[in-house]
Amino acid sequence: MKYNHRLMVIASSLIIFTGSLSATELSGSVGLETRFFIQTPVESEQTDEQVSLNFSPEIYWEGDDQSFLFKPYVRLDSVDANRSHVDIREAIYSTYYDSFEVKIGIGKVFWGVTETLNLVDVVNQNDAIDRFDENEKLGQPMLQFSTFNDWGNVELLILPFFRPVIFPGDEARFRPTPIVLSVLNPGLSNGMGPEYIDIKIDNSDPTYEAKNDESHIDLASRWTHSIDNWDIGLSWFNGTSRDPSFNVSADVDTLSTGQVTLKPFYPLINQFGIDTQYLYEDWILKLESINRTGNKIKNYTAFVTGFEYNFYGVRDSMVDVGMIVEYAWDSRDKIKSLNADMSNLAEINHQIESNNFSMNRNNVSIASRFTLNDAESSELLVGTNQNLDYKNARTIFIDMSTRIGDATKISANATFIWSEDPLDPVYMFRKDDYIQVTAEYYF
């Protein structure tokens, strides 16, 4: 919460500052979003529909070889108080020369080449509550130095402040829901424990491995180079992990209430990453891979690889069709059944804590993107994710967007989820199929 107070102070002083500059330009967007959840929720308090408004103005000032961008973000949600949030996406001053560039402020950096997930992209925290996919990011305070050379470009980032994940509230979907204990702990619950284990995330006080908590100074760097049709990037990150681990507190009460609380814990990590792509005719081959180590995590390697193939002007029409196939793998084990007597709560806690909740440890994604190339910039994306670790574990998604008039973008999205195995990390969201319609006006 400390960060949010600082944000408000920075935001108001920046509005005053940029407003007083003459060569400024104001633009931005206002969006209205409605979501309908098709199935009855796992827990009755969870909502069936959700309406939300977002506002994202952008003030830009440009001088000789320097610029300043200020982009606050507000979302108001009809159901989830946690999703109603304010953020400064960007408040960044840049100055650039032929061979280098310096940026200071709150910014956003994208690293990576693949389409379904970007393992190497760890500078900004995901705004997980804003969108279910990973495309929305929280602003990150940074000092960025970039240099451009014949042998490639180098970025150095000093990241003095950390942004924890915002989790959905009790009434929201896509949050942990209760699981039948006898399935999680076959044969060992012995009638001792509760019927259900109800997992709650307590985000009131995230903890950190770093002594100075969220004020730990993280460092990141990336080298990128292009040689003809081949692009390569090597990256390094050292600091507080953007992905939380969880401290679990099952206690004697758990045996009667079934209530288990997970407290986010952000470990210190060291991560090396590679991202590369190769263009060959209509093919783009892609790979991202990371190796992550730390004292408080299980060291692991992960990769995502695949291709994009484009058919241009299908059947002599204006329509382009892109095929995307990607496979994601992670060296950590999948979630294991509990293997301890319910009287041994310390062991239960330990076993839950040591699980990998990643949804991308053995996953194939196949999608087609239809670009209509019409005046309305219409697009359609249809695809599926198949989790190969579990039987019948898949999602299907459809995304459509088009423009109405000069400045209004309409998009519709539907996601359908199948998950039968309680040990599948997606199982808790199995009833969260939804249809969403969004209208965004740009000014």
Place this chain on the structure above:
Amino acid sequence: MLNKNYSVGVFAISVFITSGLITVQAQTSEEKGFEIAKERKVRDTGWNDSIQQTTMILRNGKGKESIREIRIKSLEVADDGDKGLTIFDKPADLKGTAFLSFSHINKADDQWLYLPSLKRVKRISSRNKAGPFMGSEFSYEDLSSFELEKFKFNYLKDDVLNGSQMYVIESFPTDKNSGYTKLISWVDQDQYLVHKVDFYDRKASRLKTLTANNYKLYLNKFWRAESMTMINHQTGKSTTMNYHDVKFNQGLTESDFNKNSLKRSR
């Protein structure tokens, strides 16, 4: 119009060049076509760099219009295709999107697209030459720089268009990814400017016609059309590009045309 700008001197020179071309007895129509194209290229060499504010008007078959505002920065590259950076100002949902392309003579062009909401530079396959640019009737190849190596030429005839003497030449794209089998261009005999082009699709039927209007002279040497209109005969759609505020010698360099400048162009 151009014919009002005739000066006696220029006229005399063009008559001299024209007659020079004609008097070479052994010249085939292919050679003559090439000579005309080469003269066109030579006369438009040395402009270094330019910035053009451009309004694109897209019209569908029913005459409904939609407007795009773009800025085009261009850098002339000796012995290869030019470099171009196109920044989108309108429609507002695409504001800040930018397209970087390096045209090449002997290999596929390099292209990148910058998506400002994701801060992501995406490399894109350039084999979509025939694909429409921003939903317009102009394809990517229509907007890439004119290079002699991209075509085989053939002189067809002389003609009169809008009261001016024209050469009519055929151009056959050498790249198999081109959307065209043939272009027929009307090039004026005075300044070697293209006034009209008919484009023939892969089935060899006439697909589109480009007309260039109101050529204006810059730096006393370089002619640029104020507007270009592309009509698609098969769909009835058309696109007009209105170029305003054309500036040359803006001091652009290679460093204004790379992935980093793409990220900060807006």
